[in-house]
Amino acid sequence: MEQTNNSRIWNLIGLGLVIIFFLVAAIPMVWKSFTQSLPTDSKEITIRFAHWQLEGGVRRAFDLAAAEYTKLHPNIRVEQLAIPDKIYVNWLITQLIGGTAPDIVQMGKGMSDERTTRYFLPTSALSTKPNPYNKGTTLENTPLRETFIDDMESVFSTTLLDHYGVPLSAFTLRMYYNLDLLQEITGSTELPATYGQFATLLKQTTEFSQKTKKRLYHIAASGDNAPSLIDKVFRSQTGKLGDGLAYDFLPSTRPPAAHLGMAFANGEWDFNEPSMRAAVTLLRHLGSHLQPGFMQVSRDDAMFNFIQGNALMMPGGSWDYSSISAQADFPVGVGMIPTPLPDEDSRWPFSEGIISDESTNASVVMAVTKESRHSEIAQDFLLFLCSLATNEMWAQESGWLPAVRSAKIGSESQSFMPNLNGFTGGFSPGFSGADTKRVVQTSIGLAVNPNGSVDKFTNHLNSEFRNALASDLERNAIAAKINSQRADTVSLALYVLSQNGDASAADKLAIQLEGMSATDRGYQLGLQAIKLLK
Amino acid sequence: MILRKQSAPLLPWLSSACPCNVFASFLLVFALFPASSLHSESPLSEKNQTPWRNASVFLFNDAYAGFVKNADSADPMNRLGQAATLLNTQPRTSQNIAAAQEILLDLSQNPSPHSTLSKLSRFLLARIEENYLTPPQLGEAKSRYLEIVKDKTGIPLLELSASRLVALTTFAKDKPSENLAALAALEPLAGFLTTPEGTREFHLAMGLAILENEGDPNLVLSHLIKADKIGFRRKENVIHNWLVIARLSEKIGNKNLATEYYQRFINNFPNDPKTFGIQHRLTNLTKNGAN
Numbered sequence A: 001m002e003q004t005n006n007s008r009i010w011n012l013i014g015l016g017l018v019i020i021f022f023l024v025a026a027i028p029m030v031w032k033s034f035t036q037s038l039p040t041d042s043k044e045i046t047i048r049f050a051h052w053q054l055e056g057g058v059r060r061a062f063d064l065a066a067a068e069y070t071k072l073h074p075n076i077r078v079e080q081l082a083i084p085d086k087i088y089v090n091w092l093i094t095q096l097i098g099g100t101a102p103d104i105v106q107m108g109k110g111m112s113d114e115r116t117t118r119y120f121l122p123t124s125a126l127s128t129k130p131n132p133y134n135k136g137t138t139l140e141n142t143p144l145r146e147t148f149i150d151d152m153e154s155v156f157s158t159t160l161l162d163h164y165g166v167p168l169s170a171f172t173l174r175m176y177y178n179l180d181l182l183q184e185i186t187g188s189t190e191l192p193a194t195y196g197q198f199a200t201l202l203k204q205t206t207e208f209s210q211k212t213k214k215r216l217y218h219i220a221a222s223g224d225n226a227p228s229l230i231d232k233v234f235r236s237q238t239g240k241l242g243d244g245l246a247y248d249f250l251p252s253t254r255p256p257a258a259h260l261g262m263a264f265a266n267g268e269w270d271f272n273e274p275s276m277r278a279a280v281t282l283l284r285h286l287g288s289h290l291q292p293g294f295m296q297v298s299r300d301d302a303m304f305n306f307i308q309g310n311a312l313m314m315p316g317g318s319w320d321y322s323s324i325s326a327q328a329d330f331p332v333g334v335g336m337i338p339t340p341l342p343d344e345d346s347r348w349p350f351s352e353g354i355i356s357d358e359s360t361n362a363s364v365v366m367a368v369t370k371e372s373r374h375s376e377i378a379q380d381f382l383l384f385l386c387s388l389a390t391n392e393m394w395a396q397e398s399g400w401l402p403a404v405r406s407a408k409i410g411s412e413s414q415s416f417m418p419n420l421n422g423f424t425g426g427f428s429p430g431f432s433g434a435d436t437k438r439v440v441q442t443s444i445g446l447a448v449n450p451n452g453s454v455d456k457f458t459n460h461l462n463s464e465f466r467n468a469l470a471s472d473l474e475r476n477a478i479a480a481k482i483n484s485q486r487a488d489t490v491s492l493a494l495y496v497l498s499q500n501g502d503a504s505a506a507d508k509l510a511i512q513l514e515g516m517s518a519t520d521r522g523y524q525l526g527l528q529a530i531k532l533l534k
Numbered sequence B: 001m002i003l004r005k006q007s008a009p010l011l012p013w014l015s016s017a018c019p020c021n022v023f024a025s026f027l028l029v030f031a032l033f034p035a036s037s038l039h040s041e042s043p044l045s046e047k048n049q050t051p052w053r054n055a056s057v058f059l060f061n062d063a064y065a066g067f068v069k070n071a072d073s074a075d076p077m078n079r080l081g082q083a084a085t086l087l088n089t090q091p092r093t094s095q096n097i098a099a100a101q102e103i104l105l106d107l108s109q110n111p112s113p114h115s116t117l118s119k120l121s122r123f124l125l126a127r128i129e130e131n132y133l134t135p136p137q138l139g140e141a142k143s144r145y146l147e148i149v150k151d152k153t154g155i156p157l158l159e160l161s162a163s164r165l166v167a168l169t170t171f172a173k174d175k176p177s178e179n180l181a182a183l184a185a186l187e188p189l190a191g192f193l194t195t196p197e198g199t200r201e202f203h204l205a206m207g208l209a210i211l212e213n214e215g216d217p218n219l220v221l222s223h224l225i226k227a228d229k230i231g232f233r234r235k236e237n238v239i240h241n242w243l244v245i246a247r248l249s250e251k252i253g254n255k256n257l258a259t260e261y262y263q264r265f266i267n268n269f270p271n272d273p274k275t276f277g278i279q280h281r282l283t284n285l286t287k288n289g290a291n
Helices: A002-036 A058-072 A085-098 A113-119 A179-186 A195-212 A226-238 A257-265 A274-287 A299-307 A318-327 A375-385 A388-398 A411-416 A434-442 A444-448 A454-499 A503-533 B012-017 B019-030 B046-056 B060-069 B076-086 B094-109 B116-131 B138-150 B156-170 B176-184 B187-192 B196-212 B217-230 B235-251 B255-268 B275-288
Strands: A045-051 A076-082 A104-106 A166-170 A173-178 A217-219 A311-317 A332-335 A362-368
Touching: A045 A058, A045 A085, A045 A362, A045 A375, A058 A076, A058 A375, A058 A388, A076 A375, A085 A104, A085 A113, A104 A375, A166 A375, A166 A388, A173 A179, A173 A318, A179 A195, A179 A311, A179 A332, A195 A217, A226 A274, A226 A311, A226 A434, A257 A454, A257 A503, A274 A444, A274 A454, A299 A311, A299 A318, A311 A318, A318 A332, A318 A411, A332 A411, A362 A375, A375 A388, A434 A444, A434 A454, A444 A454, A454 A503, A454 B046, A454 B060, A454 B076, A454 B116, A454 B156, A503 B156, A503 B196, B046 B060, B046 B076, B060 B076, B076 B094, B076 B116, B094 B116, B116 B138, B116 B156, B138 B156, B138 B187, B156 B176, B156 B187, B156 B196, B176 B196, B187 B196, B196 B217, B196 B235, B217 B235, B235 B255, B235 B275, B255 B275
Parallel strands: A045 A076, A045 A104, A217 A311
Antiparallel strands: A104 A362, A166 A362, A173 A311, A173 A332
């Protein structure tokens, strides 16, 4: 009997505990459910955005912008997810396919037309209206598109005919240098402005290294940054070459790959062309002062050499500045990459002048995902990010260039401002795609190694280039054909929708028709070039 | 005929810089709605709107699945949708292309060979013959394009048939002189074109085709200037056309025309990376005369 009573008491205690735990679990849920039914203003909402910019300063700049946004909208919290770039593509695709992507993601890596249109909201509708966060500034009445340095061209998809995302920054290529070392070697704190003076600096550095018995690289380079340097070297010497070609239809513009291919096939240029030889001579001089084996060196290793004080200079993008200046224990200088000027001396008769930062497009593009549960708030946060005041703050904090026109930049970023007062330059041998780039990059040793020579490099390219060029143009032609085929279905669909009263489809169709002709023309030119090359 | 309010221009600098292009833009949009409306002939059902919308944003597999789900043999717009999306459904197979051809051949005759639907079907058939079959059937494609141009469809998309004919002729022969003769035979096609877009694309294609074959520069300029007067929407196309006109004028010693078009580029695109070089070229042109 007593045992039965004890058992009943324990059962009651157990039941009581169950009820208590139930209430503990249920009350917050009921409370949450109650609060969620309140008007939007009092709901706490979290917006997440993902990017791969792990460079120093950038994450802090994003955090500051997020905090400023929360000050304006206390019920909205903004969290950033910084994903290493090596895994970004796989991570992003998994998230997109799984329906778990953040509200905003950085575009650029792993994107295709299909992914873009399937998973992201276009920003074309926003682009024609002023940014509300620019109220009270000089951009108050300016349509969003025109507030960016490139009129949002970098986020306009010429195939999808829509804008996707907004850009936050812009990048340029510069030469970083160890200011203390430079001063020790030359007594100056500035990099030389002309190539002749730069050549003297390289010589002085060799002498300094020998005298001090310090192993010092003139320029820390890697397979990551050297191709841009090589490209600039060639462009500085081949600007005038285009003028002599039969297919020179576009002044101050690099001829299309198919035209250059046709001219090469017709024997109008090859690597014995004087301007090409001048470019290779320049490459040999500059390349012989790069870190040995640079094409096999990783970006991190080159940067490590520079930061450790083992190299006087290192070419790099403006995106590297915050990381380099944070890690180097010496003052870091930033200068232009020098190329020969026409009146410098008679050695460089093919130089036109200073080569501009011609391809400075806005970048760090952020876009709202279609899966976002708070897409309107996410878009609003994007508008906040790319407003004049926030982009200015973001740029100053990150040390990167702003993407918004008239945004003031810090004194440290002045050296990275795009220089458009220069020539666009000519073309480099990797103009047509992966195969010509491969031929140049794998044979670069013939130009820059001590036992190499201008002749060895040019002879090699003359024998290998034709097949590589044909292979690239074939690939380009296939791509153009696929684009042309896709345009058939898209343009018909736009026409059908426009006939059904869809004004946006009518607008897109008007643009699509121009694109179709251009794609088809490119395809025909490519086929002709391949025919001539084979 | 459907009229609509003109939306904000995609490239506002164009209309603000070149008043002539405001009118041109209006014409372009207006011309998308020809007298014989597809909508009145073959209205688009509610359930087929989503697949067409998917097709317009490159979601071809989704679009095709949508058309198949709503399949109705009595609905020609559904069948046209199936055919159009079969062309780009992945994986692209010869069976899909053949199935699309079969549907389009039927639609080109039914309900009437004069209907807009029939003309659209014939255009897609020509595209298949030109761009999808291995080997391509260029002769058949050319005949269809020519037939469509002569139909005076008044539909910009279909009037691209004229520029397709030019493209197929540009490098058809080995000798440039033979290509130029064949291109000259296409000049009368301009008389069949009634939309600004079709006309512009034809003149642009002709100008560049003659240029590629090293034909009469003045004839090239005449075509390109006609295209320019109609106007382009895409900035890159505006720039391309202006600079080709300027460069060619410079080459043949037409200093005034070269100056006009270089100056036009500089005025409209002061922040373009090419502007510095163009300004330099213009200065030399003014100083030294044309070369």
